Structure formats: structure tokens, C-alpha cells
Amino acid sequence: ALAVRAAHELAAEHPGGSVFVPMGGGTPDGPAEAARAVRVLAEALGLSSPTGDDPASGWSALLTGRRVVVVLDDVATAAQVRVLGPVPVGCALIVTSRSGMTTLDGATRVSVGALDTDDALDVLRYHLGAERVDAEPEAARTLVERCDALPLALRIVAARLATRQNWSLAAFAARLADPAARLDALVCESMSIRDCLAGAVRVLTRYGDGDGVALRALRLLSRLDRGLVGVSNLAALSGQPMAAAEVAAERLVDAGLAEALPDGRYRIPELVRAHVRELGRSPECDQVVALRGQHPTTTARPRR
Incomplete structure (x- = not known):
């Protein structure tokens, strides 16, 4: 969610649009091959997939001359990015990964871990409205605690509460009281802790x-x-x-x-x-x- 929001922030500088490419680092089938990432990029841009066996050439051919933001999501290792070659001038690249990508040269790294309590409460306020969250301050803090202040868990809580206007924050916090049942509750559509x-x-x-x-x-x-x-x-x-x-x-x-x-x-x-x-x-x-x-x-x- 943070990467997509960052891509939206860059949209004005990149009128060619944003492309989201799932890299599958943590999926059961394993990480996507570079050639597949190039095919996904081509489809998103409405272009024919480049021919040839060199992913870097295809990557460059698709992006050169465009002003596009590409999000490579769930990258397993820096090698998955390096094989694609440099980002052409005028484009921007956002990479999400569970690892620190410390061997990826030229990257600006942003570590996203647990939020502090105030920032976590602001996430809930952003999605649910300050009035609803501030009406139950203790319950809101309990939700943050039972989500370990993790951004994805908070986002799921907010999504579920947003579709259940008749639920109180305290009632949903009670659903998360048992750690053994917490993972079952923290699911909403495609989001799952x-x-x-x-x-x-x-x-x-x-x-x-x-x-x-x-x-x-x-x-x-x-x-x-x-x-x-x-x-x-x-x-x-x-x-x-x-x-x-x-x-x-x-x-x-x-x-x-x-x-x-x-x-x-x-x-x-x-x-x-x-x-x-x-x-x-x-x-x-x-x-x-x-x-x-x-x-x-x-x-x-x-x-x-």
C-alpha cells in the first residue's frame, strides 16, 4: 500500500502512468523470472512483448522515451532487479522487498517496520475518520497493540471496520483478543496477514x-x-x-x-x-x- 501511494505521489512527474509488477518473492511458486516481469510490463503498457532472450534489452526497449513509474513488488533478492538493468532516464522505480536490498546500488532505502502508537492511530484515522477513532481512544489503542502496530495489520483492521459501520472498535478489538484466532480475523479481500x-x-x-x-x-x-x-x-x-x-x-x-x-x-x-x-x-x-x-x-x- 505504501509503494502504491508513493507511485501516486510521483504521478504528476510521470504522465506515462504507473505499472505494478508482482515479482513473487514470497509466493509458493517462487520468484518470477525476469522475462516474465518484462512481459507483465509490456502488457500493462499495451505493447507487444519484446523478442529475444535478454531481459535487460526488453526492459530498456519498453521504458526508454517514456515517463513511467514501475513498482516491482515482493522482490526476493537484489539480483532480481539487477538482471533487468538500469532504469531509463525519465522513469522511476519503486521496489518492495522483505530484505534490505543492501547490495542494490544507487537505491534510497526506506525501512517500514512497526509504527509508533501515534502514527498507528493516524493510520486508523486516515481510513476510518478521526471522529470514529477518537470516540473510542482505549479501544483504538488496543487495536494498535493487537496488530503489533504493523502497517498491513492496521490496514486490514481499517478495511474491515470501514465495511462494518455498526461495529464498534471495542467489539473488533475483542475479536483479536485471542492470539490463536487473530490471524483468522486479519483478512480482508486480498489482504491477509x-x-x-x-x-x-x-x-x-x-x-x-x-x-x-x-x-x-x-x-x-x-x-x-x-x-x-x-x-x-x-x-x-x-x-x-x-x-x-x-x-x-x-x-x-x-x-x-x-x-x-x-x-x-x-x-x-x-x-x-x-x-x-x-x-x-x-x-x-x-x-x-x-x-x-x-x-x-x-x-x-x-x-x-
Whole structure:
């Protein structure tokens, strides 16, 4: 949604229009090949698909001389973008990805994680109106908390409430009270928190976690009743050295499943933990209940 809005903001400078190209980084079928992205672009522009086997040539031929905004959505790796070649002069490119795209040269990066409470409330006000949100301030804050202040979750809440004018914010917040049922409620048309998280797990396992260390750590963390954890906590839970535990945590950040905090801890949203619990338990996860009681002084508590 943020990328589409950014494309709309650039529309005045790019009268050729905006083109949305799904790159499939987190889909079950895997990322789209560059040739498919070029075909989608051609169809959107109403042009014939370029012939030849070089995607970069086709990309350049379609865009040169036009003033178009292209949104490449759900890119798995920077290589998916690099193979298309540079963006022709006069065009703009917006890339969304779960990874940081740190090896993509010349890009301006914007990290979108959990919002602070005030910004999250503004999202609800934008979609539902300030009058409705401010009439139930405590319920609105509860909704933000139960959405982990994640933009997509808030957008889904707003979409559902917008079509149910007779629902109070408090009533919908009550529907989200049980973490186990929360993922079922956070669905509206094509928007689904569960699908988004499933895509993030696929990206993790396909590209950043060949030895399964990060996924194993995530399964362990999903059993905890707290969202903030330090490297020492993760090392104790997983039986790993500190360095290995930090590598696992950073892999989760790269996949968009955790957030690195300035104090060195990591935030694992409850929605992420709920999804991982749905994926099934490994035998190691059963050790967490006992381990949790053994480390009461070092286990980080979630912020309220």
C-alpha cells in the first residue's frame, strides 16, 4: 500500500502512468523470472512483448522515451532487479522487498517496520475518520497493540471496520483478543496477514537460512509469551554460542520476521509468533517451557 501511494505521489512527474509488477518473492511458486516481469510490463503498457532472450534489452526497449513509474513488488533478492538493468532516464522505480536490498546500488532505502502508537492511530484515522477513532481512544489503542502496530495489520483492521459501520472498535478489538484466532480475523479481500507472514518464512528458508538455524530459533521463540529477546536469551534457549544466536536473529531481521532495536534486543511480533506456532511444533520447542523458568532474570520483557 505504501509503494502504491508513493507511485501516486510521483504521478504528476510521470504522465506515462504507473505499472505494478508482482515479482513473487514470497509466493509458493517462487520468484518470477525476469522475462516474465518484462512481459507483465509490456502488457500493462499495451505493447507487444519484446523478442529475444535478454531481459535487460526488453526492459530498456519498453521504458526508454517514456515517463513511467514501475513498482516491482515482493522482490526476493537484489539480483532480481539487477538482471533487468538500469532504469531509463525519465522513469522511476519503486521496489518492495522483505530484505534490505543492501547490495542494490544507487537505491534510497526506506525501512517500514512497526509504527509508533501515534502514527498507528493516524493510520486508523486516515481510513476510518478521526471522529470514529477518537470516540473510542482505549479501544483504538488496543487495536494498535493487537496488530503489533504493523502497517498491513492496521490496514486490514481499517478495511474491515470501514465495511462494518455498526461495529464498534471495542467489539473488533475483542475479536483479536485471542492470539490463536487473530490471524483468522486479519483478512480482508486480498489482504491477509497469514499470507504475508507465510511469504516471509518462505523467503527466509529459500535465501537466508540454508542450515535452518534461524527457523529453529524462531520456532523456539514462538513459544515464549514475550516479544522482546536478547542474544543471550536466544543463545540459552537454543543451546548455541552467542555468535551463532546473533546470526540467527539477524537472519530473522533480514526476512522481515523480527526487528532489531537500538538497545541490542530483538522484537518478535506476536503475529509472527502466532503464525509460527501454526506451522507446527518441533520436539525442541517443548524444551522452552522449562528453559523459560530457568532464566527469569535475563529474559527480556515486552514493552507495553
